[in-house]
Amino acid sequence: MTSSPEHRIEAVEAPPRPGLRERKKLRTRTTIREVALRLFEQQGYAATTVEQIADAAEVSPSTFFRYFPTKDEVILQDDLDAFLLEAFHAQPPELSAVTAIRAAIGQVRSRMGEAAWQTERARHQLILAVPELRARLIDESMRTVAMLAEAIAARAGRDGDDLEVRTVAGAIFGVALASMLHAATADGDYLAQVDAGLAQLERGLRL
DSSP, rough: OOOGGGGGGOOOOOOOOOOOOHHHHHHHHHHHHHHHHHHHHHHHHTTOOHHHHHHHHHHHHHHHHHHSSSSSHHOOOOOOHHHHHHHHHHHHSSSSSHHHHHHHHHHHHHHHHHHHHHHHHHHHHHHSSSSSHHHHOOOOOOHHHHHHHHHHHHHHOOOTTTTHHHHHHHHHHHHHHHHHHHTTOOOSSSSHHHHHHHHHHHHTSSS
């Protein structure tokens, strides 16, 4: 079936591959997070220390803190944000904000392997299971909405504090949060669920 012009998602050329140094940094960051998740599962979040994570990941505590300011940030920081923003800014300017973010999510989703999906699901489950992480989610939500608003404002030529811009950003984030809550407790593709929610948002949230 052919998409209508206003909802057609255009293919965008993938960005250049990162250099060797950036790839090494990403591997180190990924290793620290995967080791931390494993230790949290084995012995509990509260009982796991930064020193234990660093030792198991074969890095020094100072290296750990170069990548994550606190133990909380190992879980709360979303590594997809940077990739999503890069893909979002690369979308054709005639697309609406919601259609452009759907296209960006589709690109990121196509590049992720199964291991990355498992890490994302484990991260979401832990955020919901640990009270202190759930409490921090409010702060992270504010940061994410502000980040989205700035990206949307740049595309629309408007101010990031514009209420209409913030409303669109909040609606997109609301879809992502609802999908996270669902995917953390049920099997499914998180980003596919986000895309389905955004498609519903494009339709005017009709049921």
